[in-house]
Amino acid sequence: MPATSPASAHQERRRRRTNRFVALTAGVVTVGALAAAALPGSASAGEERHEGGHGHGRYQDVQLLSFNDLHGNLEPPAGSSGRVTETQPDGTTKTIDAGGVEYLATHLRQARKGEKYSITAAGGDMVGASPLISGLFHDEPTIEALNKLDLDVTSVGNHEFDEGAKELARLQNGGCHPKDGCYADEKFKGADFPYLAANVLDEKTKKPILKPYWVWKKNGVKVGFIGVTLEGTPDIVSAEGVKGLSFKDEVETINKYAKVLQKQGVKSIVALLHEGGFPASTSYNYDCDSPGAGDGISGPIVDIAKNVTPQVDALVTGHTHNAYVCSIADPAGKPRMVTSAASFGRLYTDTTLTYDRRTGDIARTAVKSANRVVTRDVPKAPDMTELISKWNTLAAPIGNKPIGYISGDIGNTGSESPLGDLIADAQLAHGKQLDPETDLALMNPGGIRAPLTYAAKAGEGDGVVTYAEGFTVQPFANTVNLQDFTGAQVVQALKEQVSGPNAAAPKVLQVSSGLTYTLDLTKSGADRVVTDSIKLNGAAIDPAATYRVATNSFLAGGGDGFPTLGQGTNDVVGSDDLTALEQYLTANSSASNPIAPPKADRITIVK
Template sequence: MQRPTLTRLPGSRHRRITAALATALTGALVLALPATQASAGGGHHGGGKHKPGKPPATTELQVLALNDLHGALEPPSGSGGRVTHLHEDGTTSTIEAGGVEYLATALREAREGHKRSVTVAAGDMVGATPLLSALFHDEPTIEALNLMDMDVVGVGNHEFDEGWEELVRLQDGGCHPEDGCYVDGRTYEGSDFPFLAANVVHEDTGKPILAPYVIKNLKGAKVGFIGVTLEGTADIVTQSGIEGIAFLDEAETINKYAKQLKRRGVNAVIALVHEGGYPASSAYNADCGPGGANLSGPIVEISQNTTPMVDALVTGHTHQPYVCSMPDPAGNERLVTSAASNGRLFTELTMEYDWRKRDIVRASVSGSNVVVERERAAADLTGLIGFWDALAGPLGARPVGWIAEDINEDRNLPETPLGNLIADAQLAHARTVDPSTDLALMNPGGIRTDLVHAASGDEGDGVVTFEEAFTVQPFTNYVHIIDLSGEQLLAVLHEQVTGGNAEANRILQPSEGFGYTLDLTRTGADRIVAGSVTIGGEPLDPAATYRVAVNSFLAGGGDAFPTLAEGGNTVVGGIDVDALADYLTAHSSPENPLTAPAADRITVIR
């Protein structure tokens, strides 16, 4: 995608304003719906009773936590902009939530009355971002986090979307090495907070690429924060951006640095872990069950293996909401939290700090997820968004197509209408480059949100703007056309349901004319029913050579599809989001808007 030539306008860096000033600017602050609270041990203890003349034994700390913001500066649309509320009678309702203007207000309100408060995040603050942020290499998101008084961010896999050296630039500042600065006299100054990458190390030295931890001094109460991303990050990011670095085991790394913190006299430790779990309910205020029984997924094992020296785990990656009390290896309850994604929620944790032990009183830790309702916007964030929107607006507002209904993606389903639409778009684009292309495959993780029929701005219902298309596919991958034998193509289908993808539900979305039967009652490679694969209505020939279109991420073996990296005779086409925009333009009009493709290319047996 070509980045626009930007008019150089005079400007100055938006600087952080105090919460008090923000309150004056925005008036009354956001009131969130009540959220179910969880505690590690059942309430606050040792909180303030002391003999006259003696200092209190403990003081209260507050931790406000985010994860997986993904540069959602403006209120996100579709399912990515809603949360589910569980009522006492068991019914549910949805709430429109998110947008950094409202998130800033909610965080400022939450801090009121708390003398010792810290705001942290567990990764994926940037990367897979909407056009407004991605167009400027996510500098707008970092500036928004600065204004929101972010204190510490642990890295996630998407912090590496443009490579680890670009991540260092986002932290340290300076104009982009290729695109430069966007406005004369306005230099990007970097983050006001550190990124933590304890388990991301240089292969030659074994040393972390960024700080492994930070110690925050909260008016004398010292708390250590350790940041790690999932060990499997290398499997789900573009390889060229992580050459020479390695990703280590999450729990082992946390344990190593918890010991270092203890040697430095810091006994209060919180881990920021970009790996997560799957709650039984999608409601943000659902009960997590005794001992976290209603939570599954990788974070459960990580928590079980993380030293009791860690007092809480703030997690992410799965975009799910939960606040679970789970036993640590010593059998003591410990909170494990996640605040969904896109800034729809934040987690509020409160706890007592024991001055004598210099540690958090574990039994006092309690937390809940709080909804970011769209009631009062923070004026400084509104101004920041307006500044960047003025630069990005003309490109983003361009209509590229028309749809008759919502076209949805759902990673819990094997096949979705939006996945099929994107695969069809890539096949159509590939055939303009190489007419012999047989099929296209799209990874579901590269689809970030729905195409929504309702207007998100002034364009009118059913109009798809380039910004909306970009939000669906924000990675600017190129379309690659590769040779695969029929045997290799079958191996790719098997890789969907084996190895690293056995439990990940990474079913590749198929283009029109390609299909097979997926038997979910079986296990492993047997889930792909033998003899069921067809291309253009003909059975797959293991000895034949097929031309397959995939994005550049998949072509490098991403998402644990190593066989795709073996493809030969590669031809590189255009950018994937441009392929989607071109397809929408060619196949829709105001008079004949596009309907959602049927999700019937994979026959599913349950």
């Protein structure tokens, strides 16, 4: 074999790298071509890229691994919450079981092998709305798991405020829970990584409650991270959770701190933003930048991305639980990578940022990114298995208690879901215990966090619903509240599902048995709710009559864009919503007579 000079060998490696980017694998998006001509310095760019040895070339690839919306899902999520959809080369789709921190840890550790410059970041909602193994212990187990995952930095999300700013500070700084104390006689050490909350201010001091930004440094390479959550957090979190806080505009905040970082000499900047979008396909590997895709993504993130300063090189997003890797033009008209890795640890995003040592900035034309599936066909990480076993042992006496029986999977997908109907019926039954005159119940879909699955888990039989499973479905500890509303207010609340803050992304309330109506999606705004079709037990709603309505305390405070539900009178507070579900399942099911999945036929959908 003829000898090869170092220069020609380098050129051959360069050629192979370029060819790999030209022949993209499914789901990989590049912002521009990585050909040498596209980089500053043209021919010299390839020659100066660092390929090993003790020196540093001009260009250094930095690996950015990211995920979002974990929500304390340490164990593999059940049902549809634990699957992703993948588009095949022939256009068909298949589902893949995914998620679980034992597998996430293995995938991330494998991805980091051989990468000397690697950062792991997250886009918020690491905790909150968590399954029992984490939620029962105020999400200390999840923070411990994230420490073991070597998470470097995350933004806050709305769910980081479920238990208020003081509890968030405890998760960051450590210390035992003020009411429940220390678990397993161990003092909680807190997060090894910084939570960033640039746009969350203390109303008194007007300063961020946590660090607004953080800078990763290695061998002269510096990458700054700015963390924000959606400005509308107070609309989707209980009033107590955001008491004393103000949430500022996402774009203005990111732009403000991008200038601060620039003045400090940090030119490479990533925004961790807990707000997201809606891709045109549910497949995780959908290429929203492919020819013919058109507007491959919609939703709040589009306008935000178009207005965030060009000084920011990439946006890691979340909140909508969707998967996407898209390029959206910045205010200067240049494409910029915007990513989201779905939710529950089912995916992670692998992004390559090419750092220019001469300018200190990211060579945007060289950025490439793809979502990767956290498959369950890899070895489990032993340290995560040990962590899960530890906390499951502590939770077992409570979590393994049977609370009901079902005859099949009861799902939580669709405008009206079988599980939504079941929960609304449970809250109506609980309401009637408090006041026999209770007429109906309304449940917000976002409060239903997982399906009820028929298949047996360890320690139970098929169809058994345990307390742990119920907790996973309804982890918020909202109370069931009774309030009086006029018929006109009931109609207005139903119209708020598809108008006001919910016009672009409708939030269809789950309704109890007896309430029926038509939702006409061919119309726009509030008109999508057909007023004449709204009936209770077959009778039209009387605008002047008074109706006794059961909702959870979140809706009773006007949450999720339902201000009318915050205007009820004659308030009576019942037990928490999980207790209501437990009581309903216990009273209406047995091993010999399980509950069948509701038909989800109370709302007629016209498309």
